[in-house]
Amino acid sequence: MHTNKTVVITGTSKGIGQMLAGHFLTQGMTVYGCSRGEATITHAAYHHEQVDLRDEMQVMRWVRSIRKSSEGIDILICNAADTSANMLTAHTSAAKLNEILSINFGGTYLVCREVSKLMLLKKYGRIITFSSMSVSLHEEGTSAYTASKAAVVEFTKVLAKELAAHHITCNVIAPSVYYTDTVQETLGQEILDHALSRLTIQRALTDADICHTVDYLASPLSAQVTGQVIHLGLVS
Amino acid sequence: MTNQEALSIIGQSVKSLVASGVIDTEFDLQPDTVLLGTGAVLDSIGIITLLSDVEEKVSDASGQELYLVLGDIHDFNEDKQNLTAATLAGYIEKITA
Numbered sequence: 473m474h475t476n477k478t479v480v481i482t483g484t485s486k487g488i489g490q491m492l493a494g495h496f497l498t499q500g501m502t503v504y505g506c507s508r509g510e511a512t513i514t515h516a517a518y519h520h521e522q523v524d525l526r527d528e529m530q531v532m533r534w535v536r537s538i539r540k541s542s543e544g545i546d547i548l549i550c551n552a553a554d555t556s557a558n559m560l561t562a563h564t565s566a567a568k569l570n571e572i573l574s575i576n577f578g579g580t581y582l583v584c585r586e587v588s589k590l591m592l593l594k595k596y597g598r599i600i601t602f603s604s605m606s607v608s609l610h611e612e613g614t615s616a617y618t619a620s621k622a623a624v625v626e627f628t629k630v631l632a633k634e635l636a637a638h639h640i641t642c643n644v645i646a647p648s649v650y651y652t653d654t655v656q657e658t659l660g661q662e663i664l665d666h667a668l669s670r671l672t673i674q675r676a677l678t679d680a681d682i683c684h685t686v687d688y689l690a691s692p693l694s695a696q697v698t699g700q701v702i703h704l705g706l707v708s
Numbered sequence: 709m710t711n712q713e714a715l716s717i718i719g720q721s722v723k724s725l726v727a728s729g730v731i732d733t734e735f736d737l738q739p740d741t742v743l744l745g746t747g748a749v750l751d752s753i754g755i756i757t758l759l760s761d762v763e764e765k766v767s768d769a770s771g772q773e774l775y776l777v778l779g780d781i782h783d784f785n786e787d788k789q790n791l792t793a794a795t796l797a798g799y800i801e802k803i804t805a
Contacts, residue, residue: 532775533773536764536767539764589756589757589760590760592730592753592756592757592760593725593728593730593757593760593761595729595730634753637753638753
C-alpha cells in the first residue's frame with residue numbers, strides 16, 4: 473500500500489512506535505526512527521538515531537540528516553511519549569511537569585515543525601500525532617500527562633489549518649488501552665481494567681486496530697481528512 | 709561566504725522553488741526585494757520554504773552545519789518591518805564568516 477514511501481516515527485524503541493515501524497517495514501517502506509536509547513529494530517530499510525526530543529538542535533540535526541539521505545518525507549508519526557507522571561497534581565514537581573510537557577508536547581511540536589518544512593517543499597505530507605484516551609477520561613493522577621496530550625490535540629488542529637493548502641494533512645489518534653510492558657508496569661492492571669470499563673468498545677487495542685487507522689490517515693486516499701481526532705475505543 | 713555569493717544562492721533557491729511550483733509567484737530577485745514584510749513577494753509559507761532551501765544550499769556550499777532561524781534573522785535585521793534579500797545575504801555572510 474505504501475511501498476517506496478518514507479516514514480518518520482518517533483519513539484521506535486518500544487510499544488506502538490516499534491510496532492508501527494515493523495508494520496511499515498513489512499510494506500516495503502523506508503523507516504527513520506528515533507528514541508533516546510539504542511535501536512531495537514534491525515532491518516536494512518530501518519535507520520535509527522538516538523535523539524532527545526527535548527533538545528531543539530538534536531531534532532533539527534536529525535531531520536536534516538533524513539533530508540540528506542532520503543528524497544523527502546511522506547509520512548510523519550509522532551508517537552514518542554513519557555508516561556511516567558502518574559501522581560496527583562500536589563505531588564508533581566515543576567521539573568517533572570516540564571519534563572512531561574517538553575517530551576510529549578514539545579518534542580511533537582519540534583519534530584512537526586522541522587518535518588513540515590520538508591513536506592512543504594514536496595507539497596505533500598501526512599502527519600499523525602498521538603494523543604491518549606486520558607484526555608477524555610480526566611482520571612486523577614494524570615494531570616501533567618493529560619495536559620500534555622491535550623496540547624498535542626490542539627497543536628495538531630492548528631497545524632492542520634496552516635498546512636492544508638499544501639496538501640499536507642494532520643490528524644490525531646487517541647488510542648485507548650494498548651498493552652505494552654511500559655503501560656502495564658506504569659499503570660498496573662487495576663487501572664487498566666478501570667479504563668477498559670469506561671470504553672464504548674470494551675477491549676484492549678490490537679496491533680491491527682492501530683495499524684489500520686494509521687494506514688488510512690497515512691494514505692493519499694485520506695486527502696480530505698485533516699484536523700481530526702480518531703478516538704480508538706471511544707471513552708463513553 | 710561573501711554577500712554576493714549568498715545573494716546568488718538565494719536567487720538560485722527562488723528559481724528552483726518557482727520552477728518546482730513550491731513558490732507560486734515568479735519574480736526577479738534584487739538586493740532590495742522584500743522577502744518578508746510590507747510588499748513582500750512571498751507569503752508566510754513561501755518564506756519558510758525559501759529559508760529551508762537556502763539553508764541547505766548554504767550548508768552544502770560552506771561545509772558548515774547552519775540553520776536559518778527566522779527569530780535570529782529578525783534580531784540581526786535593523787529594519788524590523790521588512791526583510792530584504794540583501795539583509796538575508798548579510799546574515800548568511802555573518803554566520804558563515
